[in-house]
Structure formats: structure tokens, C-alpha cells
Amino acid sequence: MASDAPAPGATGRPRLAVYKLASCDGCQLTLLDCEDELLHIADRVHVAHFTEMTSLSDTSEPFDVTLVEGSVTTAEQREHVRHIRASTKLLVTIGACATAGGVQALRNWRDASEMLRVVYARPEYIDALATSTPISDHVKVDFELRGCPIDKRQLLELLTALLTGRKPAIRDESVCMECKRAGNVCVMVARDEPCLGPITHAGCGALCPSYDRGCYGCFGPHEAANARALGTWLREAGAPAAEVKRRLRLFTGWSPAFREESERHDEG
Amino acid sequence: MTRDDAGEVEERTFAVDLLTRVEGEGAFTLKVAGGEVVDARLKIFEAPRFFEAFLRERSMHEVIDVVARICGICPIAYQMSAARALERALGVEPTAPLLALRRLIYCGEWIESHALHVFMLHAPDFLGYPSAVEMAADHRALVERGLRMKKTGNALIELLGGRAIHPVSPRIGGFSKAPSRRRLRELRDDLARSVDEARETVRWAATLDAPSFDVDYTFVSLSGERGYPLESGETILVSGRAPVALDDWGDASPEMQVPHSTALHARLADGTAFLCGPMARLHHHAERLHPAAAEVMAEVGLERSVTNPYRSIVVRAVELVHAFAEALDLVEAYEEPEAPYVDAAPRAAVGCGATEAPRGLLWHRYELDAEGLVRDARIVPPTSQNQARIEEDLVALAPTLLALPHEEATHRCEQLIRAYDPCISCATHFLDLRIEREGV
Ligand code: SF4
Numbered sequence: 107m108a109s110d111a112p113a114p115g116a117t118g119r120p121r122l123a124v125y126k127l128a129s130c131d132g133c134q135l136t137l138l139d140c141e142d143e144l145l146h147i148a149d150r151v152h153v154a155h156f157t158e159m160t161s162l163s164d165t166s167e168p169f170d171v172t173l174v175e176g177s178v179t180t181a182e183q184r185e186h187v188r189h190i191r192a193s194t195k196l197l198v199t200i201g202a203c204a205t206a207g208g209v210q211a212l213r214n215w216r217d218a219s220e221m222l223r224v225v226y227a228r229p230e231y232i233d234a235l236a237t238s239t240p241i242s243d244h245v246k247v248d249f250e251l252r253g254c255p256i257d258k259r260q261l262l263e264l265l266t267a268l269l270t271g272r273k274p275a276i277r278d279e280s281v282c283m284e285c286k287r288a289g290n291v292c293v294m295v296a297r298d299e300p301c302l303g304p305i306t307h308a309g310c311g312a313l314c315p316s317y318d319r320g321c322y323g324c325f326g327p328h329e330a331a332n333a334r335a336l337g338t339w340l341r342e343a344g345a346p347a348a349e350v351k352r353r354l355r356l357f358t359g360w361s362p363a364f365r366e367e368s369e370r371h372d373e374g
Numbered sequence: 375m376t377r378d379d380a381g382e383v384e385e386r387t388f389a390v391d392l393l394t395r396v397e398g399e400g401a402f403t404l405k406v407a408g409g410e411v412v413d414a415r416l417k418i419f420e421a422p423r424f425f426e427a428f429l430r431e432r433s434m435h436e437v438i439d440v441v442a443r444i445c446g447i448c449p450i451a452y453q454m455s456a457a458r459a460l461e462r463a464l465g466v467e468p469t470a471p472l473l474a475l476r477r478l479i480y481c482g483e484w485i486e487s488h489a490l491h492v493f494m495l496h497a498p499d500f501l502g503y504p505s506a507v508e509m510a511a512d513h514r515a516l517v518e519r520g521l522r523m524k525k526t527g528n529a530l531i532e533l534l535g536g537r538a539i540h541p542v543s544p545r546i547g548g549f550s551k552a553p554s555r556r557r558l559r560e561l562r563d564d565l566a567r568s569v570d571e572a573r574e575t576v577r578w579a580a581t582l583d584a585p586s587f588d589v590d591y592t593f594v595s596l597s598g599e600r601g602y603p604l605e606s607g608e609t610i611l612v613s614g615r616a617p618v619a620l621d622d623w624g625d626a627s628p629e630m631q632v633p634h635s636t637a638l639h640a641r642l643a644d645g646t647a648f649l650c651g652p653m654a655r656l657h658h659h660a661e662r663l664h665p666a667a668a669e670v671m672a673e674v675g676l677e678r679s680v681t682n683p684y685r686s687i688v689v690r691a692v693e694l695v696h697a698f699a700e701a702l703d704l705v706e707a708y709e710e711p712e713a714p715y716v717d718a719a720p721r722a723a724v725g726c727g728a729t730e731a732p733r734g735l736l737w738h739r740y741e742l743d744a745e746g747l748v749r750d751a752r753i754v755p756p757t758s759q760n761q762a763r764i765e766e767d768l769v770a771l772a773p774t775l776l777a778l779p780h781e782e783a784t785h786r787c788e789q790l791i792r793a794y795d796p797c798i799s800c801a802t803h804f805l806d807l808r809i810e811r812e813g814v
Contacts, residue, residue, distance in 0.1 A: 128421040131397050132446020132539040138490065139538055141525035145517070148507040159494065160505030161394040179421045209443045212428040238423075255446060255539040313536045317543045318714075319550040322439060324540075352433065357443070 127176030133201035202254035211360035326358035333367035398798025451731030463725025485527025493520025548715030584684035593654035650734030720746025
């Protein structure tokens with residue numbers, strides 16, 4: 107339905123912005139890694155703000171689509187994300203940091219002031235919140251792209267869909283489904299490798315199993331993920347509680363499904 | 375200080391509140407009063423992420439996956455420095471074919487990162503555009519060439535590592551899976567074409583106008599047994615001084631916290647600011663360059679000790695030739711290893727490891743317990759080492775700025791900072807500082 111497409115800005119092209127919060131830049135780099143498509147994208151959309159790519163910043167009118175990478179870890183970022191929300195029609199969060207708090211959410215289980223001391227001798231110079239949280243905890247988000255980093259094909263599909271006003275064809279299913287389509291032999295069966303594939307959102311193309319290792323869950327849980335069943339299974343297969351907990355708490359550990367299950371294996 | 379009655383003491387401030395076309399978030403201020411620099415700061419306000427803190431109590435096998443997330447542009451550098459440090463702690467050495475594969479994937483990262491910097495981040499400064507996209511309107515072929523080279527680098531990483539950003543196969547002792555000879559050889563044509571395109575890039579970069587500005591640098595680079603410094607090395611070379619053993623680097627270049635940055639500053643123990651990265655590598659190791667790179671370097675008349683940071687773009691282009699040419703050689707010579715990795719049993723130990731990230735020396739140190747859990751981690755990234763040097767360059771640059779129009783002077787500072795290819799996410803191990811924004 108063309109009527110759902112964002113109304114073009116003054117340049118006649120939809121206005122795109124890219125912002126970052128606490129992150130590694132990998133998800134926004136995914137856009138620059140679209141080597142074959144980048145110049146075509148730039149022909150069709152007006153990149154109005156994207157500091158890693160351009161010195162131009164045109165914030166004179168609202169953006170049509172804004173991609174935000176990174177999690178909220180400081181009071182300033184909390185304000186910033188509200189400001190971003192107010193200046194865009196569609197807000198898309200990209201990557202594990204933005205959608206689940208990212209690897210830096212590991213601090214959420216620890217005493218933040220102790221964390222500060224480990225890295226900085228003079229923590230009083232620093233302002234950081236005790237937690238790293240996804241953007242959807244703070245403002246309304248229109249679409250989430252998963253992954254650490256996001257997948258290039260999914261990003262292109264999403265941008266195309268938003269620009270033409272159709273629904274993005276991004277399936278909510280597990281990595282196991284992608285593994286089957288890729289014709290992989292299951293690593294849990296063949297190699298006794300613990301794998302988070304059964305509970306992890308598809309999108310990477312079953313990368314880890316294709317490279318002979320278990321999935322580490324960087325796309326976070328899919329909708330119907332039964333983390334409890336997998337946690338129980340891993341324990342019965344002989345993994346100690348501490349290990350199951352660690353595996354669940356990595357790049358998307360703060361997502362509700364992984365968090366709850368990891369806490370079940372918390373031995374105090 | 376302000377302008378006095380006679381107008382003799384004039385204060386000028388050059389500043390940019392948010393640096394663009396760099397990785398991560400930073401700003402700078404350069405304040406000059408009465409011809410004297412009163413303040414020069416590269417301000418890094420990227421929010422810290424505390425990697426060293428949460429690496430504690432993770433399994434040694436998770437370290438390589440975790441540290442990749444410090445930086446999306448140079449994840450392999452983090453993975454490789456961690457792998458070296460952990461292997462040295464555990465007393466294992468990957469087999470020769472596996473070490474060759476490490477060099478190969480690392481070549482891919484240099485290509486991807488250098489091509490990004492040369493064409494998309496830095497070239498627009500020289501040609502006068504806000505970005506590579508606007509530049510492409512007038513220089514389409516140039517930008518397309520850059521993108522093509524970058525894509526070839528990424529294709530190499532994708533084949534070896536599964537994906538270009540945060541590859542999944544690197545592990546302690548090697549890789550989870552090694553590529554087949556057939557798949558690898560499919561890359562030969564692209565690599566061969568890219569060697570030529572990289573040579574063209576050197577010729578083009580050598581024609582760019584660089585402001586005249588020279589600095590007496592202390593160059594710091596890794597040195598090892600295998601060729602141009604990349605994926606391993608046991609000694610750190612410091613120009614004009616004695617080499618430093620890898621294990622001693624943490625003490626030789628202590629990191630300090632400064633109030634205006636969430637990144638720690640490293641200097642030599644006597645306070646000297648030093649430079650690491652492409653210019654330092656070339657200074658120490660020009661004779662180890664691949665012949666293809668050495669030839670084109672001679673052709674354009676580039677000296678081994680480049681002391682003008684604005685010309686780092688030429689050095690990066692020379693390293694692009696090297697990375698493509700070495701990658702092609704490695705692909706030609708590749709034999710599938712018997713096993714993709716060498717097994718390593720956990721033990722209580724300490725290990726240091728360093729590699730040359732695209733931006734310079736990246737040093738790691740880990741302490742493991744008997745179960746293989748991390749007890750302590752320390753990471754010294756290139757940009758925190760270059761930060762003090764960037765500030766001193768700004769000070770040295772100041773006298774040449776006063777006669778320029780304000781905008782041009784400010785741009786020249788920004789261009790200087792960009793010439794270092796700072797990687798701010800890397801430098802910020804780390805925390806958010808309140809930034810005092812001086813009113814301009
Ligand atoms: S989700 Fe992963 S790749 Fe993306 S910004 Fe965060 S750490 Fe980087």
C-alpha cells in the first residue's frame with residue numbers, strides 16, 4: 107500500500123537519519139557495508155543525518171525514518187532518545203544493543219560503581235547509569251532489527267519495505283529453521299555442542315552452526331522461544347548451572363526470555 | 375583571557391562539537407590566546423561500556439566473541455590480540471597453515487577498514503565534499519573503486535569468518551572451521567584486480583594536496599618474525615629508544631585518566647606522546663613490505679618516515695596494496711590444515727598479546743584461573759595511545775592556523791584528527807564524562 111510509505115521531505119526524497127547510543131558502530135557500519143547498494147540508496151533517500159558517513163546534518167524538518175544503534179546507558183542518552191523519537195516519523199532500532207541492551211547490559215547484574223573502578227581509576231569524572239537498557243524501554247519503537255550485528259539482507263529488506271510502504275518480510279522463526287534450510291547437521295547432535303539455535307531469532311542464516319560451532323544467541327529470542335526447555339535440556343546434558351547462565355547472558359542476555367531463564371540458573 | 379584594551383591579546387577558539395566521518399563520538403577544542411595555545415583537547419564522550427569489568431569471570435573461550443564487540447570496524451584486531459594473549463597464557467601455538475589463515479583474515483580487515491577510511495571518511499576532506507555520497511556525484515569512478523575494494527576485503531572476511539562484522543570462526547588455537555581450498559581460490563581474480571586498483575589508489579593519493587606540517591614523531595610499532603607487522607609479534611619498537619618486550623608494554627606505556635575524556639590516555643613512562651598506526655609501521659618496517667607495495671611507493675617517491683599526518687592517506691593506500699598482494703599470495707599458497715584449531719587446556723596463567731589493528735598497536739593482557747575463567751583483563755587500544763599525540767599535534771598546528779579564515783582553520787584541525795582514523799568506540803573502554811562545553 108503506497109499510502110503507508112513515508113511522505114517525502116522537501117528534497118522530494120524520504121529523509122533518513124542514523125544515530126548511535128552506547129554501541130560498537132557495527133550495526134551502522136552494516137549500512138556502509140552495502141557496497142553494491144549504497145550509492146543507489148543515497149539516490150533514493152536523503153541521508154539527512156549520519157555522522158559516521160557525512161558532515162552534513164540537516165535537522166530542519168522531521169525525518170521519515172531513523173535508525174538507531176546502541177543502548178541507553180547514561181542520563182544524557184535517555185534524553186537524547188526522547189529527542190530522536192520526537193524528530194522522526196518512524197523509529198527503527200537496529201541490533202542487540204538497541205533492542206536488548208547489548209553486551210554492555212552485563213553490568214545490569216553487577217554493582218555499577220564497582221564496574222567503574224575496574225576500568226577507571228577516578229570514577230568521579232564519569233557519569234553512567236547503573237543499567238544498559240533497550241530503546242523500547244524508553245520510547246515507542248516502530249520496528250526492531252535483531253542481531254549483533256544486524257544482517258545486511260534484513261536491513262535492505264526493511265529499508266525497501268519502509269520506503270515502498272509495505273510490510274517487511276522478516277520472519278519470526280528460530281535459527282534451527284535456517285539450519286535445516288542450509289542443510290546443516292545439528293551441532294548438538296553431531297558434536298555435543300551446546301547451541302542456542304532453538305530459542306534464537308533467525309536472520310543470520312545459521313552462521314555459527316555452518317561454521318561448526320553452537321549458536322551464541324546474538325539475535326536474541328524469537329517470539330515463541332521456550333528458553334526454559336532448552337535450559338533444562340542443557341543441564342540434563344551435563345552443563346553446570348554457571349555455564350548455562352553464562353551462555354544465556356551474552357549479547358542479548360537482558361532480553362526478557364533469556365534473562366528469566368538465566369536467573370533460574372543463578373546459584374546465588 | 376580576552377581581548378585587552380589595546381587589542382593585543384586576541385583569543386581564538388577552534389572547535390567542533392561532534393566530529394563527523396570518524397568512528398564513534400568525540401569533539402575537539404583548540405584555544406589560542408595572544409599567539410599561545412592555552413588549551414588543546416580531543417574530547418571523547420562516547421559512553422563507556424566497561425569491557426574489562428565484565429570480562430571477569432567469563433570463560434576464556436568467550437573472550438574472543440566478547441572483545442570483538444568493542445569495535446565494529448576492527449573486530450578482527452580485537453579477536454586476534456585476544457587469541458595471541460590467551461594462547462601465550464595457555465602455552466599453545468597454532469600450526470603454520472592456521473597462522474597463515476590468521477594473516478589472511480587480518481588482511482581482509484585492513485582492506486575493509488583502510489578502504490572505508492581512505493575513500494569514505496578521509497578523501498572528502500581533500501576533494502571538498504561533506505561525504506563520499508556527494509563526492510560520488512563528481513567522482514563516481516573513484517568512489518565505486520573504493521567500494522569495490524572494500525567489498526573484496528569483506529568477502530575475504532566473510533569466507534573465513536562467516537560474516538564481515540563480528541566473525542564467528544576465530545577461536546583460541548585457530549578457527550572453528552577452515553575454508554576449503556576451492557572456495558578460497560574463487561577469490562583470486564578479485565584480489566588480483568584489487569592489487570591493481572590499490573596501486574592506482576596510491577598514485578591518486580600521492581597527488582592530493584596536503585597542508586605543509588611536520589612533526590618529529592616517536593613511532594611505535596609491533597615487530598615479529600612474519601613479515602610486515604600484522605597478526606603477531608613479540609617486541610614493540612619505539613623510534614629512538616630501546617625496543618620493549620611485549621610483556622612489558624603495559625608498564626612502558628601507562629594509561630592515565632584525564633577529565634575531558636572517557637578514554638584513557640597512554641604515554642611513554644617519561645610522558646612522551648607517541649604515534650602508532652600506518653605511519654609508524656612504515657617507518658619501522660618499510661623493507662618488509664610486499665614488493666608490489668614497495669614498487670609503487672618508490673614510484674610515487676614516498677619516504678619511509680612520513681612526518682606529515684595529512685599524508686597518512688598515502689601510507690594507508692600503500693598498506694592497501696600490501697594487504698591485497700599478501701592476501702593473494704596466501705590464497706595461492708593455501709593448503710587445507712589437518713585440523714582447524716589446536717586444542718588448549720585451561721590453566722592458571724597470565725598472557726599478553728598484541729597485533730597491529732588498522733589504526734595501530736592493540737595490546738591485551740589476560741589473567742586466567744585454573745578453570746579457564748578470566749580473573750583480570752586489560753586492553754590498550756590504538757586510539758587511546760594516539761590521543762595524547764593528536765592533542766600535541768593540535769598544539770603544534772595552532773601557529774599555522776591564525777592567518778586562515780576561521781572555517782578553514784577549524785576544518786584543518788578536523789582533517790588532522792581524521793588523518794589518525796581515530797576509533798573512538800575502541801578508545802572508550804569504558805565511561806561517560808560530563809563535557810564542559812566552553813562557550814565559543
Ligand atoms: S548490536 Fe553488536 S554489532 Fe550492533 S552496535 Fe551493538 S555491539 Fe555493535
